Amino acid sequence: xxxxxxxxxxxxxxxxxxxxxxxxxxxxxxxxxxxxxxxxxxxxxxxxxxxxxxxxxxxxxxxxxxxxxxxxxxxxxxxxxxxxxxxxxxxxxxxxxxxxxxxxxxxxxxxxxxxxxxxxxxxxxxxxxxxxxxxxxxxxxxxxxxxxxxxxxxxxxxxxxxxxxxxxxxxxxxxxxxxxxxxxxxxxxxxxxxxxxxxxxxxxxxxxxxxxxxxxxxxxxxxxxxxxxxxxxxxxxxxxxxxxxxxxxxxxxxxxxxxxxxxxxxxxxxxxxxxxxxxxxxxxxxxxxxxxxxxxxxxxxxxxxxxxxxxxxxxxxxxxxxxxxxxxxxxxxxxxxxxxxxxxxxxxxxxxxxxxxx
Amino acid sequence: xxxxxxxxxxxxxxxxxxxxxxxxxxxxxxxxxxxxxxxxxxxxxxxxxxxxxxxxxxxxxxxxxxxxxxxxxxxxxxxxxxxxxxxxxxxxxxxxxxxxxxxxxxxxxxxxxxxxxxxxxxxxxxxxxxxxxxxxxxxxxxxxxxxxxxxxxxx
Numbered sequence: 042x043x044x045x046x047x048x049x050x051x052x053x054x055x056x057x058x059x060x061x062x063x064x065x066x067x068x069x070x071x072x073x074x075x076x077x078x079x080x081x082x083x084x085x086x087x088x089x090x091x092x093x094x095x096x097x098x099x100x101x102x103x104x105x106x107x108x109x110x111x112x113x114x115x116x117x118x119x120x121x122x123x124x125x126x127x128x129x130x131x132x133x134x135x136x137x138x139x140x141x142x143x144x145x146x147x148x149x150x151x152x153x154x155x156x157x158x159x160x161x162x163x164x165x166x167x168x169x170x171x172x173x174x175x176x177x178x179x180x181x182x183x184x185x186x187x188x189x190x191x192x193x194x195x196x197x198x199x200x201x202x203x204x205x206x207x208x209x210x211x212x213x214x215x216x217x218x219x220x221x222x223x224x225x226x227x228x229x230x231x232x233x234x235x236x237x238x239x240x241x242x243x244x245x246x247x248x249x250x251x252x253x254x255x256x257x258x259x260x261x262x263x264x265x266x267x268x269x270x271x272x273x274x275x276x277x278x279x280x281x282x283x284x285x286x287x288x289x290x291x292x293x294x295x296x297x298x299x300x301x302x303x304x305x306x307x308x309x310x311x312x313x314x315x316x317x318x319x320x321x322x323x324x325x326x327x328x329x330x331x332x333x334x335x336x337x338x339x340x341x342x343x344x345x346x347x348x349x350x351x352x353x354x355x356x357x358x359x360x361x362x363x364x365x366x367x368x369x370x371x372x373x374x375x376x377x378x379x380x381x382x383x384x385x386x387x388x389x390x391x392x393x394x395x396x397x398x399x
Numbered sequence: 400x401x402x403x404x405x406x407x408x409x410x411x412x413x414x415x416x417x418x419x420x421x422x423x424x425x426x427x428x429x430x431x432x433x434x435x436x437x438x439x440x441x442x443x444x445x446x447x448x449x450x451x452x453x454x455x456x457x458x459x460x461x462x463x464x465x466x467x468x469x470x471x472x473x474x475x476x477x478x479x480x481x482x483x484x485x486x487x488x489x490x491x492x493x494x495x496x497x498x499x500x501x502x503x504x505x506x507x508x509x510x511x512x513x514x515x516x517x518x519x520x521x522x523x524x525x526x527x528x529x530x531x532x533x534x535x536x537x538x539x540x541x542x543x544x545x546x547x548x549x550x551x552x553x554x
Contacts, residue, residue: 082554238400239510242534244517245527252522360403365414372553374403379538379545382400386538389531393538394546 046107046152049075052089055150056105062143062159063103066096082369083116083287083352084124085109088162106139109157113367117287118231118355123210125158127286130205135196139163139274139282165276167284172270172303183306184316185278190269190304191321193280195328198262198294207263211291214261220293221254221340225347227290232351235358243350246385250344255337258293262331265289269302288348295333298322299341346384353378401502409445413438453497463487 044051053072060067072091087107092100110121128141139160146156169186171179202208214223225247266288274282290296298305298318308315322333357374360366386393403411421434466483469475475483495501512530519527 238402238506239513240400241509241512241516241530242537244513245531245534248516248520248522354400357400357402360407360411365410366403366407368411368415368419369554371403371408371411374400375408376545376549376553378400379541382538383546386535389534391531391535391538393535394542 044149044152044154046087046109046157047075049073051152053091055145055152056089056091058150059143059145059159063093067093068096069094071100082373084121085111089159104162105142106160106162107152107157108160109152109155111367111370112153112155113363113370114359116356116359116370116373117352118235119287121156121158124286126210127207127289128158128160130207130210131200131286134200134205136200137193137280137282139284163274163276163282165274165281167271167274169270169275172306175308177310180308180310180315183308187304187306187316187321188324189278189280190273190301191325192328193273193283194265194268194294194297195325197265197283197297198325198329198331200263202261202263202291207291211289213291217258217261217293218256220258220261220296221256221344222251224290224292224296224344225250225254228347228351232354235355237358237361238354240350240354240382242382242385243347246346246388249388250340250347253340253343255293255295255334255340257334258295258337260294260331261291262294263289264292264294264296265300266297267300267302268297269300269304271302293333293337293341294325294329294331295337296341296344298325298333298338299345343388346381346388349377349381349384353381401505404498404502405448406445409441409448413441413445416441459490463490 044055046052049072052075053070056063056070056072060070063070070091070093072089074088074090076088078086078088085108087109089105089107091103091105093103094100108121108124115121122144125141125144128138131138132140139162141158141160144156144158145151148154151157171182172186174183212223212227214220229247265283265286267285268283272283272285273280274284288300298321305316305318305321307317309317314320318335318338322335322338326332353373356370357378360370360374383394416434416438421431421438424430424434466487469480469483496504515526516530521527
């Protein structure tokens, strides 16, 4: 049997074999289009389109997403299984996510012999073309989108993560005050699993972060990690699915505010603040009761350099072990890795790219 | 960071050209042909980067020895002998060890610096301050190929 993900015939047989996972009413499936999507670097994302026969005897078109590691692994050093387990626990909760259908690790059915999981495709778009546009006429729409994103982050931050079993997936800070220290420790433990080059810059930066680690976090929450524009699925002005949980942790929700992409625009009109981080934090506090300070957000922005170093070094380690590693891994290890070191240098107040005065 | 080095990068680029880009060229025979040329040229570059310094040093040494024997031969005009003597006498200073040796040296030195940083908890310690200054200069040294060489979209 050919078990290649590119092979629509195989994928058709695979989905028929797992038909009960597509829904109790599904009586037959025909998959006719399999293609790799270009978005995303860390792992492979594939689209599978086909028809399913419902209990009413009618065929309807459905689209599914298959996620798996690259042949050489993944850039982010968290397992595919962890990503799946995050979705599985979130399904049915207040946090909107795509439904995961099954995790495929059965020999003979795992495409190309690599583990994969399948989830439903949520219709919508990740692109908000107006979000970075400074036209005053768009202020209202930009603030509304920002609030929608904050509403969804608030759902993440008020989730009962213990009841949903996230303590089995992520390191649990012993107390809210120890969120930062726990995060630093867990990242360094992960790095130690594959680090093959010493980094004095990282050592300096970690020493600085440990000294500066905030201890005033009031609550341990589930944190999404990468979030904001490009990471969530939007439809009719609402987020219908939150995607990309690869950097999710249990910790200080300030961690998420440090990783928001474009969704908290700084808007000033006629000398007056319209929107920005302080306003977003106040809005979030109204919905969650959680106090997040700008200082803690700044700390986690600095900490992000360590995360970036972690995944760039992971890519470098995979490249180092493999002849002809995937080119995107090499690029991540090289250029992005250099930028991660610039970010670490910035934490220490070093700006090596500043031109010397003439 | 030292890795990925030139050899790892070129291996990956060749693989992408041959296994991802060339198959996508479809019926465009010229594009497919160019992919083959690119991959083979990069194979040559990969080996050349690795071997050229040592090869040229060996070649020059052999040629220098050959030319050094010339002045003792009759029938060679004086201006040619002067040119030969000038060429033979002007040898470049050996400046750097082989890259692989430098990389191993760097790993040892940087590992030692990590231990020093871990052993000195006071960030204001003069050694830590000097280490940070050095780390800034290290980034400046790599800037040309790690940052400035990249132009335009990456993906």
